[in-house]
Amino acid sequence: MKIGVIGLGLIGGSMAKAIKQKTEHMVFGWDQSESVRYSARLAEGVHDILEDGDPSGCDLVIIALYPSATVDYVNKFASNFKKGAMVVDCAGVKREVCQPLEAVAKDNGFIFCGAHPMAGIERSGFTYSTSALFEGATMILTPYTGTDIAPMNELSLFFKSLGFAKMQVATDAEHDQMIAYTSQLAHVVSSAYIKSELSPKFKGFSAGSFHDMTRVAKLNETMWTELFLDNNDFLANEIDDLIARLQEYSKAIRGKDSEKLKSMLKEGKEKRLAIDEVKEFE
Amino acid sequence: MKIGVIGLGLIGGSMAKAIKQKTEHMVFGWDQSESVRYSARLAEGVHDILEDGDPSGCDLVIIALYPSATVDYVNKFASNFKKGAMVVDCAGVKREVCQPLEAVAKDNGFIFCGAHPMAGIERSGFTYSTSALFEGATMILTPYTGTDIAPMNELSLFFKSLGFAKMQVATDAEHDQMIAYTSQLAHVVSSAYIKSELSPKFKGFSAGSFHDMTRVAKLNETMWTELFLDNNDFLANEIDDLIARLQEYSKAIRGKDSEKLKSMLKEGKEKRLAIDEVKEFE
Numbered sequence: 001m002k003i004g005v006i007g008l009g010l011i012g013g014s015m016a017k018a019i020k021q022k023t024e025h026m027v028f029g030w031d032q033s034e035s036v037r038y039s040a041r042l043a044e045g046v047h048d049i050l051e052d053g054d055p056s057g058c059d060l061v062i063i064a065l066y067p068s069a070t071v072d073y074v075n076k077f078a079s080n081f082k083k084g085a086m087v088v089d090c091a092g093v094k095r096e097v098c099q100p101l102e103a104v105a106k107d108n109g110f111i112f113c114g115a116h117p118m119a120g121i122e123r124s125g126f127t128y129s130t131s132a133l134f135e136g137a138t139m140i141l142t143p144y145t146g147t148d149i150a151p152m153n154e155l156s157l158f159f160k161s162l163g164f165a166k167m168q169v170a171t172d173a174e175h176d177q178m179i180a181y182t183s184q185l186a187h188v189v190s191s192a193y194i195k196s197e198l199s200p201k202f203k204g205f206s207a208g209s210f211h212d213m214t215r216v217a218k219l220n221e222t223m224w225t226e227l228f229l230d231n232n233d234f235l236a237n238e239i240d241d242l243i244a245r246l247q248e249y250s251k252a253i254r255g256k257d258s259e260k261l262k263s264m265l266k267e268g269k270e271k272r273l274a275i276d277e278v279k280e281f282e
Numbered sequence: 283m284k285i286g287v288i289g290l291g292l293i294g295g296s297m298a299k300a301i302k303q304k305t306e307h308m309v310f311g312w313d314q315s316e317s318v319r320y321s322a323r324l325a326e327g328v329h330d331i332l333e334d335g336d337p338s339g340c341d342l343v344i345i346a347l348y349p350s351a352t353v354d355y356v357n358k359f360a361s362n363f364k365k366g367a368m369v370v371d372c373a374g375v376k377r378e379v380c381q382p383l384e385a386v387a388k389d390n391g392f393i394f395c396g397a398h399p400m401a402g403i404e405r406s407g408f409t410y411s412t413s414a415l416f417e418g419a420t421m422i423l424t425p426y427t428g429t430d431i432a433p434m435n436e437l438s439l440f441f442k443s444l445g446f447a448k449m450q451v452a453t454d455a456e457h458d459q460m461i462a463y464t465s466q467l468a469h470v471v472s473s474a475y476i477k478s479e480l481s482p483k484f485k486g487f488s489a490g491s492f493h494d495m496t497r498v499a500k501l502n503e504t505m506w507t508e509l510f511l512d513n514n515d516f517l518a519n520e521i522d523d524l525i526a527r528l529q530e531y532s533k534a535i536r537g538k539d540s541e542k543l544k545s546m547l548k549e550g551k552e553k554r555l556a557i558d559e560v561k562e563f564e
Contacts, residue, residue: 118489138486168486178487181480186491188535189471191550192527196520198463199553203560204420204450205460207400209468212494217554221547229538236536238478243528245474246521253470254518256511265503268473271481272499278485 001025004050004058006073008040011090011117012064013129017045018162021131028058036126045129055087056080060158063089066223067096067230074101074112081110086151088115092179092223094142094172096230102144111151114142114172116179117164122218135163142172180234187224188239190217283307286332286340288355290322293372293399294346295411299327300444303413310340318408327411337369338362342440345371348505349378349512356383356394363392368433370397374461374505376424376454378512384426393433396424396454398461399446404500417445424454462516469506470521472499 005016008031019027029046030053031037040046055061055077063070070089081087087110091097098114105112119137121128139159143152156167170178194214202210228235252261287298290313301309311328312335313319322328337343337359345352352371363369369392373379380396387394401419403410421441425434438449452460476496484492510517534543 118487120489137489140487166486170487175487178480178483181478182484182488182492185475186495188528188531189475189495190491190554191547192524192531193467193471194550194553194557195527196463196523198460198520199557201460202464202557204448205400205422205452205457206464207402207419209472209498210464212497213468213471214554214557215494216491217550218558219547219551221544221551224547225540225544228535228543229540232535232538236532238480239528239532239535241478242474243525243532245477246470246525246528249470249474250518250521250525253510253514253521256514258507258511261510262503262507265473265501265506268476268499269501269503271476272472272496275476275481275484275496276500 001059002057003027004055004061005029005046005064006050006053006055006061007031007064007069008036008045008126008129009064010120010124010126010129010133012062013040013045013126014119014131014133015062015064015090015162016040017043017129017131018134020045020047022163023158023161031126039126043126045126053077054080055082055085057082059085060155061085061087063087065089065091066226067091067093068226070097071100074104078104078108081108083109085110086155087112088155090115090117092116092183092227093230094175098142098144098172111147112144113147113152113155114175115159116140116142116175122216124220124223132163134159136165137163138166138168139164140168140170140175142170142175176231177234180231180238184224184228184231184235185238185242187216187219188228188235189242190214191219193217283341284339285309286337286343287311287328287346288332288335288337288343289313289346289351290318290327290408290411291346292402292406292408292411292415294344295322295327295408296401296413296415297344297346297372297444298322299325299411299413300416302327302329304445305440305443313408321408325408327408335359336362337364337367339364341367342437343367343369345369347371347373348508349373349375350508352379353382356386360386360390363390365391367392368437369394370437372397372399374398374465374509375512376457380424380426380454393429394426395429395434395437396457397441398422398424398457404498406502406505414445416441418447419445420448420450421446422450422452422457424452424457458513459516462513462520466506466510466513466517467520467524469498469501470510470517471524472496473501475499 005012016029028050029040030050094114194217287294298311310332311322312332376396476499
């Protein structure tokens with residue numbers, strides 16, 4: 001296949017490198033930054049550059065841009081995609097991307113499918129990209145209702161050839177709701193946690209839990225602001241629900257309600273143990 | 283030295299094993315459970331058992347019980363401690379233990395010092411104890427005002443011989459306030475986080491941040507209930523402050539206030555990066 005990768009940041013750069021190193025496909029990249037395009041060629045992360053990002057002739061196009069830029073890109077090149085080509089994005093929210101593009105894909109004869117690779121590090125940019133980023137990871141796919149199974153099967157095999165261990169299918173709304181809880185809320189909590197006036201005095205008083213709790217506060221604020229606001233309904237609900245639960249703990253602790261607190265902690269332990277029992281890739 | 287270790291759970295068991303394996307001291311253990319006492323001898327975790335937990339003749343007594351049980355133990359055997367002996371506890375709160383014992387130590391001629399080993403795993407009991415538990419960890423010490431430096435120096439060298447990398451000195455109140463933030467709050471958040479009705483559906487939608495955020499929900503609810511309630515003033519304040527910060531995120535996200543949210547996330551990132559720059563053991 002001839003594959004285009006649009007946006008050569010951490011995710012796009014890693015996709016390009018994984019394709020080049022692990023498959024026989026030809027990979028053509030594009031990034032709005034000239035120095036990133038140059039770096040990608042210098043690092044042999046791509047076979048060549050897609051001129052102006054034009055996807056003409058590509059059998060598969062992987063778009064690794066922010067959500068709004070993804071929609072803009074597909075609209076701009078809507079009539080250039082090869083008929084029957086597969087086009088996938090990698091954005092962390094799916095309704096905002098998939099909903100406006102359903103008609104565009106249908107009208108222009110290409111197949112669009114939302115995708116979200118569950119992989120990342122607390123760094124961004126091509127410099128940190130690596131062909132190993134997706135090893136063992138889950139790829140969430142959000143095909144439209146009625147998408148043929150045959151091209152989706154091909155796509156699934158393709159992603160597995162890059163190292164992904166599992167495909168998880170969901171609607172765009174299911175994806176956005178779950179991600180609001182499992183990922184976005186964690187980033188919000190981490191950012192809020194670190195802002196105590198006690199945090200600069202942590203040295204000598206911290207163990208693993210403090211570091212785990214604050215790790216993902218180290219985020220790219222431009223990207224996460226867009227992701228949070230594109231999913232603001234689900235995410236704000238998750239934050240408010242967590243606040244309500246924390247208020248119960250505060251009340252039981254301040255009021256020294258030992259029996260209540262113990263049963264709340266026991267319930268939390270049991271829910272966490274239930275998670276441990278689920279094997280991620282069975 | 284002849285050393286007594288009172289309470290052979292995860293911490294006490296690990297202390298006894300570390301003393302036996304890494305030093306030339308004689309270590310005598312005690313646990314209220316007969317099967318634990320038997321296991322400790324069988325596993326050669328102690329040289330012998332301290333009959334009825336009586337600390338007579340010990341040069342150093344390490345108490346690894348819950349806070350209230352620690353105070354009860356010291357009161358019970360107050361007149362049996364050897365004159366000039368060092369007595370330390372290992373509880374996760376310090377005011378509740380150190381304040382009632384100051385006069386007891388003075389009146390009975392032994393030296394008491396609060397201690398809190400910053401080490402642990404999400405398991406409890408002698409079965410999980412290991413001589414390696416304290417390797418590289420910090421030991422927080424909370425001596426009373428006016429405690430002589432010479433015995434504290436000895437104590438510090440002793441703990442380093444068990445693997446501790448650093449001693450951190452604090453007042454009991456400083457300890458309790460910092461621990462409320464760096465450790466207890468993390469356990470509360472983790473327990474509250476896991477209780478979303480979405481958590482059982484996490485499979486296929488989670489990455490590292492979800493697992494990090496919920497890891498310490500797997501706790502011993504009996505012990506943590508006592509620790510939280512013994513520190514309820516500082517802890518409830520930390521929970522309420524975090525709630526107030528989360529409410530700001532919720533407001534900015536629900537209201538789609540992009541500039542505000544971005545600056546909040548940027549501030550969180552910078553505070554976390556400042557933490558990374560501090561070398562824990564310099």
